[in-house]
Amino acid sequence: MTLEDMITAVQTELGIQVDGRAGPQTWEAVYRAIVLHQRRARIAAAAATPSGAADGVGIAPDDPRSEQAIASLLPEVRPLARALVHKAAAQGIQIRVLSGFRTYEEQAALYAQGRTAPGPQVTKARPGYSNHNFGIAFDVGVFEGARYLGASPKYKAVGALGMDLGLEWGGSWTSLVDEPHFQLRPAWAAGLPERQLLAELRARRDAETPVFA
Numbered sequence: 001m002t003l004e005d006m007i008t009a010v011q012t013e014l015g016i017q018v019d020g021r022a023g024p025q026t027w028e029a030v031y032r033a034i035v036l037h038q039r040r041a042r043i044a045a046a047a048a049t050p051s052g053a054a055d056g057v058g059i060a061p062d063d064p065r066s067e068q069a070i071a072s073l074l075p076e077v078r079p080l081a082r083a084l085v086h087k088a089a090a091q092g093i094q095i096r097v098l099s100g101f102r103t104y105e106e107q108a109a110l111y112a113q114g115r116t117a118p119g120p121q122v123t124k125a126r127p128g129y130s131n132h133n134f135g136i137a138f139d140v141g142v143f144e145g146a147r148y149l150g151a152s153p154k155y156k157a158v159g160a161l162g163m164d165l166g167l168e169w170g171g172s173w174t175s176l177v178d179e180p181h182f183q184l185r186p187a188w189a190a191g192l193p194e195r196q197l198l199a200e201l202r203a204r205r206d207a208e209t210p211v212f213a
């Protein structure tokens with residue numbers, strides 16, 4: 001059977017236009033039939049088991065907030081953020097991705113908090129001085145059911161899982177430990193101090209050079 005025959009057979013089975021070529025329409029149909037279908041089946045199974053439903057074990061990240069935060073990241077980072085959610089769930093730890101990319105404007109507003117604007121200080125980073133400004137960083141929250149845990153030993157377990165995936169974990173930093181924070185360090189930045197990494201990221205942004213080139 002040739003590849004074209006296989007694609008034709010899959011298209012016929014999915015009830016979509018048959019042309020023997022797997023374009024976006026075919027992939028969307030395959031995705032809906034396999035991934036979405038299985039995800040819904042897992043959620044339905046978890047919901048049918050009261051304990052499983054309560055702590056979210058095995059549930060895929062179907063919360064809109066995680067989806068939105070993951071979608072804001074660079075394409076190279078998204079699958080790793082998703083994988084982290086899944087790996088944590090497999091260990092019985094429910095996490096959500098609470099934030100991802102922030103524009104310079106959003107960073108400025110955050111930086112103003114507790115300085116020139118009301119509220120507590122939440123960041124030491126000015127615009128361009130946070131990895132979140134370049135789409136390579138995200139923060140997670142640990143949950144037990146609907147309850148958010150600001151501090152929990154589970155963050156360390158999630159950190160280990162993230163490092164297994166090749167992510168840099170904020171909990172491993174020696175200054176300013178940041179356990180909810182993960183980032184994907186580009187290959188060119190291996191071994192670079194954080195300050196130089198950020199300087200290069202700003203330069204690439206100004207020159208419109210891709211981060212992962």
Ligand SMILES: [Zn+2]
Pocket residue numbers: 132137138139178180181182
């Ligand atoms: Zn962060």
